[in-house]
Amino acid sequence: MRQDHDHPQHPSLRSRRTPRLLLAVVIALALLAMACGSSKKTEATSSTASDGNTVAVDEGTPVDGGSLVIGIAAETNGWNPATNQIADTGSLVVSSVLEPLATVGEDKSAKPWLADSWYANETFTSWVIKLHPGIKFHNGEDFNAQAVVDNMEAYKKGTLSSLALAPMLGDSVVIDPLTVQVNLKQPWAAFPSSFMVGGSAFMMAPAMIAAGPDGDKHPVGTGPFVFDSWEVGGSFKVKKNPNYWKPGLPHLDSMEFKIIPDEGPRMAALQSGDVNMVLTSTAAPANENEGSFTVVKDWTSENVFIMTNTGPQVGGKANPLSDPHARKALAYATDRQAVANLVGDGVTIPTSPWAPTNPWGMPDDQNGYVDYNPDQAKAELAEFTKDTGQATLSFTLSGLPDVDGTRVLQLLQSQWKDVGIDVKIETLEQTAYITKAATGDYQAAFFRNYGYSDPDMDYYFWSSSTAKGVGNISINFTQFTTPALDESLTTGRQSGYVDIRKKAYDDLTRELNGGFTNIWLYRTPYSLIAEKQVRGLNVPRTIAFGNYEPKTWLGDLWRAPSDS
Secondary structure (H helix, E strand, O other): OEOOOOOOOOHHHEOOOOOOOHHHOOOOOOOOOOOOOOOOOOOOOOEEOOOOOEEOOOOOOOOOOOEEEEEEOOOOOOOOOOOOOOOHHHHHHHOOOOEOOEEEOOOOOEEEOOEEEEEEOOOOOEEEEEEOOOOEOOOOOEOOHHHHHHHHHHHHHOOOHHHHHOOOEEEEEEEEOOEEEEEEOOOOOOHHHHHHOOHHHOEOOHHHHHOOHHHHHOOOOOOOEEEEEEEOOOEEEEEEOOOOOOOOOOOOOEEEEEEOOOHHHHHHHHHHOOOOEEEEOOHHHHHHOOOOOEEEEEOOOOEEEEEEOOOOEEOOEEOHHHOHHHHHHHHHHOOHHHHHHHHOOOOOOOOOOOOOOOOOOOOHHHOOOOOOOHHHHHHHHHHHHHHHOOOOEEEEEEEOOOHHHHHHHHHHHHHHHOOOEEEEEEEOOHHHHHHHHHHOOOOEEEEEEOOOOOHHHHHHHHOHHHOOOOOOOOOOOOOOOOHHHHHHHHHHHHOOEHHHHHHHHHHHHHHHHHHOOEEEEEEOOEEEEEOOOEEOOHHHHHOOOOOOOOOOOHHHOEEOOOOO
């Protein structure tokens, strides 16, 4: 087997000609500042980078003790990442207890966390992972190679995780107590920066896995905090792990995640001091509170878009959006800037899965997407009529019943009506909405996705292997597949060279945009808004948090004295 050079990182970060050429195009963020800074009193404020995200600041010297209450919009139906639906807010909560094998660096490559190093064979069909010594789960079990094997088996067989991972994961083998070999069914060069930093690399205690549904309610991990209690729909409480493996952490004695679904009451709780920090995906609270609170932004990672179903039939009836001219008409008829303006000041608009400032992004004028052009939309509608014989493009647009989302849907309905497109809006509660998307029982849906650090994490949303047809559970929700897409996905997953991967994802972007399955709208304005005394936020200032990936920085959080 071949050891990676310099330090254990994803081999695809090597270029055949210039090793760091493409990775130099990183998001314009400052270098990560350590929490243990100067001893002088320093007010924690937020500086904004040119890409809309925030940069690191001097936060002063950490102080131990105290507690923190974080307001979030929703939780999850359990805390086992193999079986439960852990989304953005859920990943924040569970990260207090469970930790991943690796974490994401500022260059978006995998960096050591529970694993100290890793290396692959020449074909990337087997990875050897060396674990950090001396780590224990909260229940006293050793974090060792057998525990990793138990987790790999759980993810391979999990209700949700198996859909993506069963075709990839082979058997995992214990080499010695701190060394595990993960064998794969296919080459996977992107394994470290895709799997090891992702939601399927949260390491659970073997006893938690063995407990089944009871374990889902009582997470046991290696994290900076130990599970205390969970009131479903109310709050999730954790307390300090006195035996945490990272010396000096965590700083806080306890933490609580309080469920406050609506934005208004959540911000009111922050203003009143009932919570000390909130996570929001709405622009206005961040814009309105930058002076009185610390605001940390991640406004470029995740995209919001209208996802179209390309299946020939939906609900037993012909699906008009299976016609490419119909989808292209929607793209031309959508005034993305007007939508972004409605969402909030400073919100940006995408034309591809990755922003141009992202190492995997490309300039907007090179990715094949179209600009707002109502006349061209009408021309595409004329082609749709020729193809189908239908005089009018008419379909249902699905979304969730929140106020902000409904306003966007109504604006789109109005824009599309102006060019002759007839749209009916339906709003569904979340479980029904997710079921419709997963089974293809929709025509168009208001969606957000693609905020991951490595493009390979999006593999399942675009692959023909996960497009099972309308009526079946699919991760490729649009059912859109082409040989070119599959080729780009395979190259991006299997190549060990960054320049080859970058070209593959450029080709993939043009192919996706040529199919007009995603009608791009705006980038999600994720923000953490905190009292000025809340510190330890420099990692989320410099590494994206607007995604479902583990948040390994919760142990860094601390509260400064009120006179700081």
